[in-house]
Amino acid sequence: MNLFYTILVFSILTSTTVGAGLTILKTAVEVISFGLDVYSFFDSILGDDETQSTPAPIDYDRIINRISERIEMSSESIIFKIELQAYISELRDVALTVGQLLTEMENIIKAKSKDTREELQRRFRKNFERYEIEIYRVKSLLTFKIEVSEISSSLLSLIANEFECGMTSLEEFQNYYMTLVSDVVALALLNEKLSDNSLYNLTIVSWQTTIKSLFDDMEKQKEECKGNFFELITKDLIRINDPSDLFENNQNKYPYQETDVLYLGGSYCLWSLKAYEKLLNKSKDHTMTLVFINDEENVLSDTSELQKIVPKAKYENCLDDIGNILSHFDVLHKDLIFWLMYPQSQATKFKILLDQNSTASTITTESDSTKYTTVVYLRTQDLNTNSALTPSDFDVKLYEKVDAVDESSGLKAWKLGVIIVGSVAFVVSNVLIVVLWYNRKRSRLENGMRVIYIDDL
Template identity: 80%
Template sequence: MKKLNLFYIFVIFSTLTSRTVDAGLPILGKVVDVVAFGLDVYSFFDSMLGDDETQSTPAPIDYDRIINRISERIEMSTESIVFRIEVQAYISELRNVALTIKQLLAEMEDIVRTKNKDTREELQRRFRNNFDRNKIEMDKVKSLLTFKVEVSGISSTLLSLIANEFECGMTSLEEFQNYYMSLVSDVVALALLNEKLSENSLYNETITSWQTAIRSLFYDMEKQKEECKDKFFELITKDLIRINDPLDLFENNKHKYPYQETDVLYLGGSYCLWSLKAYEKLLNKGKGGTMTFVFINDEENVLSHTSEQLQKVVSNAKYGNCLDDTGKILSYFDVLGKDLVFWLMYPQGQAAEFKILLNHNSTASTISTESDGTKYTTVFYLRSKDPSTNSTLSPSDFDVKSYEKTDEVDESPGLKTWQLGVIIGGSVLVVVVILTVLICKCR
């Protein structure tokens, strides 16, 4: 058995390294994971059905471990997959394969559990007969995803139909991939057990054949994911239009597009906003006097930080002079060797009307300042200035929205001087009017 294992390690490494240069080493590890269950099964039965035929069961630890793994696989093989009606007809083939796998895994479990030699031999014969009868059905997992099927007059592979069903949501695609490759792993284990029970074992040929098939499946799945990633801007724009709640939008982006860091900024109160025109990393929509922005973080943007220099730059911005201050603030950032691409300043007293949802690796900088007794929060994004050009940004490069609402914010616990003046002045005026009326009546 040791010689077989060493040969297997050599075969899987030489085969995959010679054919996976374009796909990269991760696929090598994934293929090893898929066939690992089959190797465990083969090793277990090699021990159980060794030269000592009087041995009814192997070591207790191995026995419990393999029983638990087989039971888990039986449960996983029939997990429900729910799709829309138009895809149901084409996923039924996969369900049939899963049911066949479940049946044969149950027979494998019966062989392991029985302690009677004659009963075990009968179960082994039954397993081999059922395996041979269903081999073509199980082999479908090698190419089922790339079968061309027709839906509404359009011919597509089952894999692309599934990607469309999930709207290219990467988390859902990963979950489906895990489910599908678990079924493949089960078939490999069943195939290797069949070889172990055969008089003329084709163990090495079976391993090599499944390595090639698994590698091809991973390649097809990765290709589909890349096609989905190429549609990212189209897909996230549709989500922005469709989803109004900022938290729902944030969670949607996080789960559907985990490969891309995105922030959601919902603006609902008074604010000062500068947005670089036609900046492709920034998507926005307005609704009912509010604004929602999706900012796409990438390597172009400077990582979030609140250095002393940036604090000084932001402190120079006056909320009341938002339009006039634009050029001055831009020049400050230019001196720091950074381009400003987005700027949001709002009174902290209105923070409840804003939802600033930032990813863990967001490139946003958030700084608090105070001016004329009022506290403000400023959120902004910077990008590294291109060293090969001397161009600088000017206010004309920005779309500016200032004071979307003009509500004044008073954070002091008491009344300000001008408010007291109005109240006192108004009171004096009322007293004067009353006295005048009384004097006129007395006359």
């Protein structure tokens, strides 16, 4: 991958790294939950008689493990294009400071004596006050306007642009950011627990408001990206040539939208509804790549219906059978919007990659001892309109590609013929050379000339 393109290291974002309890954080309650656990734990160990307040081992292990995970998260690296580094560095600085304060929190818990614990508590409070403004920047850093290439944008919109609005990547970044916010909440609540006049309730309410605002900002950015879906996926179709790569790209970048990728590399009969906006395609050297965007209007057909209708279309009658097929679907109150038929003998030249929620129906039929695969997309008819589809509403394409000759069983007749003809020509040419040589030698002897040839010696 290009060095200046997006490189993102986010081991913190996978459940295999941090456990099922730290998947993408979606609600304010989840973000605050770590802080509530921290506050509750310290409430149990900082009682009036601390010598008698040792927590249960399982509680101790659980909180230590959670804090250790968060410390590890804070050291994860985020690397973007060079022009974004100056702005991401601020976020990285916050993360590192949070990691240092989490380590101090962990040290307080692990303290063996009351005196050591109290000293560590005083140090924590001093450092929290020192770095409070810096770590509280997580409240505004995401939407703070910055200038890149003379364009003023928020960090969130710049990152969305960096990811080309890839939704999976945006959600991973959201998870990273809100985990960092969750850490700051925990540090703030611990500071309140250690203070003389705790403002616990006010702190909770303030952070709930902040977290809701941050989620709203992120959802707004995601909705803006979704609004550019057709423009983005069209660019991807042009940019990505391998159909498997294109399919994987679509699954990762647009998980909110079911899309299929159909690559046509062999013979096919194709009917597609003209100007159907949810079917994108590009052609190159008689191959075709299509992206079909499944929608609520599209329906899966009953296989038994297709088994009755599809065999009525003959592959060799591709250009003529469409009207007949349309009428059959019309009786079922369904519109045909896409039809692809190809011989199974050329199946390796096709890649039909379907989303798990695809509305495509695929069946196999046989005609004149030849098997065919047919992929059909239908939509529910609008019963409020009386206009039925006609063949003129479709683009109809027929492409015939000759099957590759199988030479594994031996030489084919045409090659054998060439060899025979070539062999005969070789023999005849050699006979002519011998005859010409003999006649020339005889002629010279008859004229009184003695010519010695190499083969005479």
